[in-house]
Amino acid sequence: MNLTSRPRRHPDAVYKIVDDEALIVVPGSDAQHLVLNVVGARAWELMDGDHDLKSISEQLTMEFDVDLDEAGRDLNELIADLQEHGAMDTTTN
Amino acid sequence: MIEVSKSAPGGRTDNVVTDHYRRILKKEWNRGNPLSANFELTFRCNLKCEFCYNVDDPVSRELTTPQILDSLRKLKNLGVLYCSLTGGEPMVHPDFWEIARGVKRNGMALRIYTNGCYIDDRAAARFAGDVRALEIEISIHGAKAETHDRLTGIRGSLDKAVHAVRLLRRQGVKVIIKTPITCTNENEVWDIQRLGRDLDAFVTFDPVVTPRDDGDMDPLRLQATPDFLRRFWSEEWKELRGGHDVTPMDHTEVRANCGTGRTTIALDPYGNIFPCIQWRRKAGNILEVEDLAELWQQSPVLQEVRDVALKVPQTTLKGCDSGEFCTFCPGVAEVQTGDPMGMYPQALTNARAKLKSYNMKHNAGAGVVSAGS
Numbered sequence: 128m129n130l131t132s133r134p135r136r137h138p139d140a141v142y143k144i145v146d147d148e149a150l151i152v153v154p155g156s157d158a159q160h161l162v163l164n165v166v167g168a169r170a171w172e173l174m175d176g177d178h179d180l181k182s183i184s185e186q187l188t189m190e191f192d193v194d195l196d197e198a199g200r201d202l203n204e205l206i207a208d209l210q211e212h213g214a215m216d217t218t219t220n
Numbered sequence: 221m222i223e224v225s226k227s228a229p230g231g232r233t234d235n236v237v238t239d240h241y242r243r244i245l246k247k248e249w250n251r252g253n254p255l256s257a258n259f260e261l262t263f264r265c266n267l268k269c270e271f272c273y274n275v276d277d278p279v280s281r282e283l284t285t286p287q288i289l290d291s292l293r294k295l296k297n298l299g300v301l302y303c304s305l306t307g308g309e310p311m312v313h314p315d316f317w318e319i320a321r322g323v324k325r326n327g328m329a330l331r332i333y334t335n336g337c338y339i340d341d342r343a344a345a346r347f348a349g350d351v352r353a354l355e356i357e358i359s360i361h362g363a364k365a366e367t368h369d370r371l372t373g374i375r376g377s378l379d380k381a382v383h384a385v386r387l388l389r390r391q392g393v394k395v396i397i398k399t400p401i402t403c404t405n406e407n408e409v410w411d412i413q414r415l416g417r418d419l420d421a422f423v424t425f426d427p428v429v430t431p432r433d434d435g436d437m438d439p440l441r442l443q444a445t446p447d448f449l450r451r452f453w454s455e456e457w458k459e460l461r462g463g464h465d466v467t468p469m470d471h472t473e474v475r476a477n478c479g480t481g482r483t484t485i486a487l488d489p490y491g492n493i494f495p496c497i498q499w500r501r502k503a504g505n506i507l508e509v510e511d512l513a514e515l516w517q518q519s520p521v522l523q524e525v526r527d528v529a530l531k532v533p534q535t536t537l538k539g540c541d542s543g544e545f546c547t548f549c550p551g552v553a554e555v556q557t558g559d560p561m562g563m564y565p566q567a568l569t570n571a572r573a574k575l576k577s578y579n580m581k582h583n584a585g586a587g588v589v590s591a592g593s
Contacts, residue, residue: 139352141327143255143301145244152301152329154354155392162240167222201222208224 128180130199134206135176135216144168151214159212166191167205174206176216248299249482252526254516256302256484257295257328258497261288261319263489265309267335268373269361271402271439273432274308280490283507285315289322291487291506296326298512300485302354306333306497308489311343320351329354333398336384337377344384348391355394358385358421362404363411371404371442385419395421401452402429402442409452409460425460427452428566430552433500437556443566449573455581466574466581468544469533477532477548481525485516495525499551499560525550528560536561545578546571 128134136142142151149168151161163171169190173183184198193201209215225240248255263276283291295303303323310316311334323330330351336358339347347353360381362368368378388395397416401409409425416423429443444452451457453466476482481495488494491506493515503521506512516522528550536553537543540563548567550560557564 139324141301141329143299145247148240148244150241150244150301152354154329154352155394160241162225162244164223167224170222205222205224 128203128206130181130184131179133176133179134174134183136171136174137214137216140214142171144172153212153214155213157213159214161209161212161214163205166193166201170202170205171209174215249479252482252516253299254483254485255300256304257300258304258306258484258486259288259291259295260306260308260486260488260497261310261313261316263308264312265307265335266312266337266374267309267377269359270371270373271400271429271442273430273439275432275434275436277490282489283491285318287491287507288315288319291491292319292322292326292328294506294510294512295485296328298485298516300328302331303328304331304333309335309337311338317346317351320346320353324351331355331357333357333359334384335359335372335377336381339380339384339387341387344387344391344393347388347393353393355396356388357396357398360385360397360399360412360415360423361402363408363415367405367408371402382415382419385421389420395419397421397423399423399425400429401425401427401444401448403445403448404442406444406448413460422462424462425452427570428547428549428552430498430549430566431555433555435555440566446569446573449570450576453570453573453577455577466545466577468578469537470544475533476526476529477537477550478529480529480550481522482529485512495522496551498549499525499554501525501551501554525560532561536563540568540571542568542571542575545574 140151140153142149147165147168149163149171151163153159166187170183170187173186180202184195184202187193187198188195206215210217262282263274305320310332313319320330330353332353334356347356358381360368361371362378365378369375385395385397399412413423427444427449429439431437431440452460480499484496486494486497487506493503493506494500495503501521503519504515509515532548532550537546537548540546546567547570553562553564554560
């Protein structure tokens, strides 16, 4: 994904933040329960279709001990992982 | 930096969840934050199951649809993540789909407990798309129509249930077949298991019949026979139990008997709030409560049921010859014995059958107490 992409959580995925971690439930025939750590949970919250990748990465560098390159790389991996589990809305970017 | 952990597909019946998922559940359990809600939309039903525990209240008025939708908002604010719509038969509610959409709109995963009679092509497609159900649980009471239909009191009900499972699976909706075992269907459990496999649906069996909520013991005459229960809990029949071994519980490890008053909030069609669908100790009414969290944390009723759940392993189960194997429900105990900590026969019969099975597998007598007959 490029820096101007605006990733969005799948509208069918539901979640709850527990102690800064995200418990995500993705309905479907292969229903999934995913848990994201504190950084992943923050990224998940920011993936609302309004924030682009650049702004999400920048936000993560402000809130956590991580540089922009690492944040960008991890974010792309996270999105790929979430897409694989049906947790991302792939109809919009 | 970013870590994702995930459960295997399947969920409850395959018992595969990651440590991370378990850890979060445990945190919420310790705090008494319910992740699940069971919402009985109505006690009306198109079937007449002989063993149904529901008792209609002819005086109280069911919640209106706007009240139900507002209740969903309150459940969401409480932190509920999984919302089950049940009944009665939830799909007889005239605004069922609006309510199901309300669950989704409030960011909760939707589960439905239904007899399947109202699921046609269109409904199956809506469960897959419009409301995106997490799973649908459909009751099947026999592999033969004569058995199922006899228990439900309605001819043709098995065909409809099986058809519903097919339609849902075709749409990719996860289906769990639920079978309460009775003396009427106990000889068909393996056929039901095969039926589930053919339909590509999980099957869960429940070998315990409970009294009606008003204390009527009539359903108990349908209990599975002791002979059947001995077979059910045997090593050879493990497949029927989702592959689970019979294992003793360690009372020094078990903190509470069950999650009553902690894991799941239950609502009846009139808005009454209970700690569990099986234990109808009223903690309040949702129409009178704006902040459910306050009620959930401060209700003396809920505190009492949590205390009972903590005491049961150290009292009722410790004092029982097969307590290490006992699945005990304080709600059933209260209805049946008048005491939420009073041992009731079905729990004991099953526990002794489990103990016997365990002893047969692990050198009888080696550190395991023996039960009475």
